[in-house]
Amino acid sequence: MQPYDERQDRDCRRNSITAKRAQWLTLPAALALVVAACATPPAAPAQPQVPAATAPPAAAEATQPPAAPQPSGKFTYWGGLIFSDVANQMLVDKITEWGKARGIEVDVVMINQNETQQKVSAAVEAGTMPDALDMGTGLMQLLAKNGQLEPLDDVFKQIGEAHGGWLESAAKSVDPARYGGSVWGIPFGLSGNLINRRHDLLSAKGFNEAPKTWEELGQMAEAVNDPPKVYGMGFALSNVGDGNLTVTMLQTWGGRIADDQGKNCTIDSPETRTFMEWITGLYKKGLFPPGVTTWDGAGDNQAYQAGQAAFIANPGSVYLNLRDNDPELLAATRFSGLPAGPKLQLQPYGPNVRAIPVTSRYKDLAKDLLMYLADDEFMKEYYANAIYGPVLNSQVDFPVFKASPIHVGLLDVAKNGTPPAFPDVDNPAYAEFNANFLIPKMIQRVVVDNVSIEDAIKETQAACQAIYDKYK
């Protein structure tokens, strides 16, 4: 360094370079940052005249383009990209059709649901939220709590009235009493895990019916377990959303994450111990495939599609994949609801909603669109291609809910399912608890790290309480 600096000094002296003259060389990079920092935000377009189009969808479809002036700027919609390309395209086409009917230029962008949270986080800060978008109720809660969503009680009521009322499950999923005093999202489909089982293998062992309890499922899994060819239990025990199925399992054993007030953790309980003995016992018997504690979100799908798992829980993507690519395995597969535990039977549903950000320039138009999208004829076709259960009474009799085995199961979830988190309280602390995958981690501590069940429960109880304490 030193010899080099001496050369620099000599060089500088010889050429009499002044500081001012030298610094221009570094200006381009600095200039770009200054320009960015000083740039003024674009002026927000004025709220456009809104067409009087708040009629029910059936009527809305028939209306002529309103006489209102053309709004300035595009109407932007972020649709949730799902596995079915056909369903994705149907949504784009329907919204485009709505735009044409209303004389509005629309920009429908399908956002990968895996990235919605990141996109929305940046868009909220940058002021680039769309005029309406699809999301799950977890994100809906978060945005509503931060004042980022428009209340939609009126739209919810109108759509319900036009379609014979909301199913109880859909209504509960956006219940104002549970979620901050207003309806913040319009449900358009319920997701839920169904058990996918290898009927060909199970029937050969004499099991022709779906397992009624988790313990029965474990026995059936053990009967067909034939490693490394087939493993009985294809359930993720890793730090991914699928791994949180173990939370539902724990709750069916009578275990609870927190008390009825949703304030204090209650993981350290005899019910948790019994559940832990059951699931870690199955693991130690070799019923879970290798690597199950580090699976990604597709681990169970891949194990089943490869014919290496006898049971998995899946919301329907495996069914669609088998239907399109492996009819042979599909014929050997049966679908059923989640089994009961010793204390409870739980079948949690996951609502998907359409919401309108408070920053939307076209709030009334967006509400009109949400009603337009609830159109029965559209939803009939949409459900046939997507993997959702119904949300409205008028949708229950759609042919797909009688014809397709996975949709039959989803209809059952919609009719008889349990709300997210039940019997626990669905609050931000519970959401953070799940986001930290503490129950799968508790199992991993026993089966991977060889920690005792007792110690693993105590660790998890402490970690859980630390989360819940933040929200007191």
Add this chain to the structure above:
Amino acid sequence: MLHKLSPSQKVLAYACLVLLAILILFPIYYMLTVSLKTNRDIYRVPSLLLPNPTLMNYVELLGRRGFAVNMRNSLIVAGSATVISVFISCLAAYSLVRLRYRGRTWIGRLILFSYLTPASLLFIPLAVIINRLQMGNTLHGLIFTYLTFAAPLSTWLLMGFFRNVPVDLEEQAMVDGATRLQALFRILLPVAAPGLVAVSVFTFTGAWNELLLALIFTTSPEIRTVPVALQYLITGDVFRWGLIMAGAVVAAVPVMTLYYLSQRFVVQGLAAGAVKT
């Protein structure tokens, strides 16, 4: 070297080389074979061979899914970011290495510091800036964003290369009447060419592979770059492995070509940048 070895030593040496080549090439082979399988075969026929080879993944990727547009976008973004970044960095590195002025050392450190700040911390502030500049969902917005990461790295690397070039060369040129800029562009840069190539390759590869910012700052399908397009082949818990691997093969071609053409310079450049004089 090998000709000095005994036959048994040669066999051992070649065996080691073959083993190394297999280790290195296996992931590429696996990627290729998966890209040439049907969806069913990927799961149900876990063979390293190709029982029913098909180009259907490539046809769908380049046809219905318009992957060529994503390739074009990535070439524009990565190419532009590289050219602009290297140009800016040449000037900045030259200034920091050859000229003497107050705060020079601190500027050098700040440049490195800005590069070391994780993108996951910066993506929201950057999103705000990009929006204020009305460059959201545009390719030039991405180019601008990548410059904020590429220029500091390029500057830092080029400083190392420039330090290794004797200042006497430029002095000679200036004695002969060259201006400072002429000395930079006609003397220093040609001498530091391996370093420039190495920096260009790194910058291009970094921009070509970048996912997080492209994912956040672009929404329209026609603006998506290659990593974002590949990411969109994963929906929910469904990985379209055939398409993903076909996309990876196609996306690897420009970078592999670039490395192949410039490998000599890259090695020279790395060696030069690694040694201080």
